[in-house]
Amino acid sequence: MKLAVISCIHGNYEALNAVLSDIDDHKADQIYCLGDLVGYGPHPNAVVEMIRSLDIPTCQGCWDEDIVEGLNACECSYPSQLAEQRGHAAHEWTNNVIHPEVREYLATLPMTLKLDNLCFVHGSPNSQHEYLLPSMDGFAALERVLAVDAEVLFCGHTHVPYVRTLEDVNLSIRVQQPGQEEAIAQTEVPLKQIVNAGSVGEPRHGRPNATYVLYDTETAQITLREVAYDYEKTCADIIEKGLPPIFAWRLARGMEFAERADDPSHVCQR
Amino acid sequence: MDAMTLVAIAGPPGSGKTTWLSQFLSDQQHPRFYCCPGLGDVSVDRARIAYRFPWVQLLSEQDFPQALMTLPEQARVYLELGFHLDLTAPILASLPCHRVAIVPPELAASEWHDWADEVIIGSEITLPTSDELPELWRSPLTGRVFDPASLDEIILELTGGAYGSVQRLKGIFELPDGRAFHIDFVEGLSGIEYAELGLPPWLDGRPERFSGIEVLGRNLDKQTIVDTFLAGCLSDSAIAHYQEQYKALAAEEAQMNPEETVSL
Numbered sequence: 001m002k003l004a005v006i007s008c009i010h011g012n013y014e015a016l017n018a019v020l021s022d023i024d025d026h027k028a029d030q031i032y033c034l035g036d037l038v039g040y041g042p043h044p045n046a047v048v049e050m051i052r053s054l055d056i057p058t059c060q061g062c063w064d065e066d067i068v069e070g071l072n073a074c075e076c077s078y079p080s081q082l083a084e085q086r087g088h089a090a091h092e093w094t095n096n097v098i099h100p101e102v103r104e105y106l107a108t109l110p111m112t113l114k115l116d117n118l119c120f121v122h123g124s125p126n127s128q129h130e131y132l133l134p135s136m137d138g139f140a141a142l143e144r145v146l147a148v149d150a151e152v153l154f155c156g157h158t159h160v161p162y163v164r165t166l167e168d169v170n171l172s173i174r175v176q177q178p179g180q181e182e183a184i185a186q187t188e189v190p191l192k193q194i195v196n197a198g199s200v201g202e203p204r205h206g207r208p209n210a211t212y213v214l215y216d217t218e219t220a221q222i223t224l225r226e227v228a229y230d231y232e233k234t235c236a237d238i239i240e241k242g243l244p245p246i247f248a249w250r251l252a253r254g255m256e257f258a259e260r261a262d263d264p265s266h267v268c269q270r
Numbered sequence: 271m272d273a274m275t276l277v278a279i280a281g282p283p284g285s286g287k288t289t290w291l292s293q294f295l296s297d298q299q300h301p302r303f304y305c306c307p308g309l310g311d312v313s314v315d316r317a318r319i320a321y322r323f324p325w326v327q328l329l330s331e332q333d334f335p336q337a338l339m340t341l342p343e344q345a346r347v348y349l350e351l352g353f354h355l356d357l358t359a360p361i362l363a364s365l366p367c368h369r370v371a372i373v374p375p376e377l378a379a380s381e382w383h384d385w386a387d388e389v390i391i392g393s394e395i396t397l398p399t400s401d402e403l404p405e406l407w408r409s410p411l412t413g414r415v416f417d418p419a420s421l422d423e424i425i426l427e428l429t430g431g432a433y434g435s436v437q438r439l440k441g442i443f444e445l446p447d448g449r450a451f452h453i454d455f456v457e458g459l460s461g462i463e464y465a466e467l468g469l470p471p472w473l474d475g476r477p478e479r480f481s482g483i484e485v486l487g488r489n490l491d492k493q494t495i496v497d498t499f500l501a502g503c504l505s506d507s508a509i510a511h512y513q514e515q516y517k518a519l520a521a522e523e524a525q526m527n528p529e530e531t532v533s534l
Contacts, residue, residue, distance in 0.1 A: 079419055080417055080419035080420040080422075080423055080502070081417040081419070081420045081501070081502060081504070082417070082419075082420035082423050082424065082498070082501050082502050083419075083420075083423070085501050246427065246432060246498075249427070249432045250427075250432075253430070
């Protein structure tokens with residue numbers, strides 16, 4: 001079966017349409033979405049309606065959560081004070097335009113989705129706000145995959161796509177209890193992978209193109225796709241809808257803000 | 271006063287005027303004076319020279335004529351002429367000075383060539399395509415302390431053209447760890463230069479020494495630039511929070527290395 005995994009659409013309807021069309025061209029059997037349907041972009045309702053109409057299994061992203069529960073992420077989620085102020089402006093705008101039924105739908109989204117040995121999350125299995133960056137400590141990264149009993153963990157949130165393979169892993173576990181001899185267990189962990197789908201609507205890889213992932217469950221082949229779309233239309237809509245024009249400038253250069261804590265494994269304490 | 275006592279330097283923005291004359295200002299054996307007319311006290315170049323070469327005497331435009339009459343022996347005065355000054359103005363033409371033009375290599379003939387006694391080849395900058403003078407926007411920032419990550423983003427956006435086309439940007443910025451940086455961008459040159467000014471760390475409230483910015487460009491959205499810079503400035507409480515942390519860190523380091531104690 002051929003899967004398409006999309007993430008971080010952020011209200012960018014043009015980008016979503018282009019990616020869905022590309023997925024259609026590649027004849028994917030099933031689409032999974034890793035959340036962040038809303039926030040920053042000018043068409044949050046239309047994006048959610050499209051995802052719902054196609055019945056795409058979707059995880060809840062951090063922006064989706066904030067629209068449901070209110071903005072309460074701590075300041076550490078943002079790379080700078082400026083990004084935080086802009087993030088708050090985007091949240092306020094989205095919160096004002098979102099339809100009640102869209103908010104209700106976002107509230108129903110699960111944190112995690114599973115399909116056999118595959119697991120789908122927004123940030124990490126721990127939190128929608130945690131970043132699984134490619135530079136994350138290998139043991140910590142492996143723990144995230146083992147925690148959900150998966151072979152492949154699909155995530156988004158960083159807006160930069162990557163594939164990380166964790167192989168040749170031997171775990172040695174020592175357990176010492178009072179009055180008992182030390183117990184040692186050796187475990188060889190089979191190959192695991194973390195696949196980041198990047199971002200459909202708010203890329204941060206230096207180009208405006210949308211990214212997503214194709215995965216073949218038979219061959220385990222992973223393909224990172226980069227799709228050009230009419231980003232100028234989205235930029236014009238950002239300005240027309242009254243969002244900060246700097247969002248359009250940054251979107252056109254593939255340098256949109258992704259929330260990013262200094263500590264990649266940091267989990268927001270709220 | 272002979273002609274070599276007064277050296278006037280001119281050239282297009284970013285050609286390297288301040289860089290060129292810095293080599294002479296480092297001379298501490300002889301009296302050195304510097305004047306940059308037309309910019310008043312809100313001048314990044316003037317402040318940078320004061321910070322880097324504290325032995326150089328800075329002359330204001332008003333003090334300049336009187337100072338020329340009372341120069342000490344072996345004194346030399348450097349007069350940096352901004353792009354906005356008319357080199358053919360009578361006051362400049364009548365000054366007995368040595369005229370130095372700093373020009374980019376591609377510029378073979380110009381008003382600076384016609385004016386100069388000596389032409390120095392400077393930085394390989396992008397030559398202006400229009401005869402129309404660019405706008406100069408400048409603002410003092412004294413007392414402002416920036417969130418470093420925000421400042422990086424703002425400079426990146428500003429020099430990338432998010433708020434108009436920027437030909438030149440230079441500024442002095444204060445950071446929460448007490449350091450001050452000079453930031454320099456010239457269109458056509460690669461990268462943005464960040465240089466620490468080597469001043470004593472300011473860790474007691476808002477810095478009272480000069481900081482500021484000058485932006486030269488076209489179609490500058492000045493209000494948005496101001497708003498964006500303000501969005502990157504730290505609040506009183508954030509400044510106090512950071513300064514306490516840095517002071518504690520310095521005290522800890524001083525305890526561990528008593529012989530290398532640096533007083534704040």
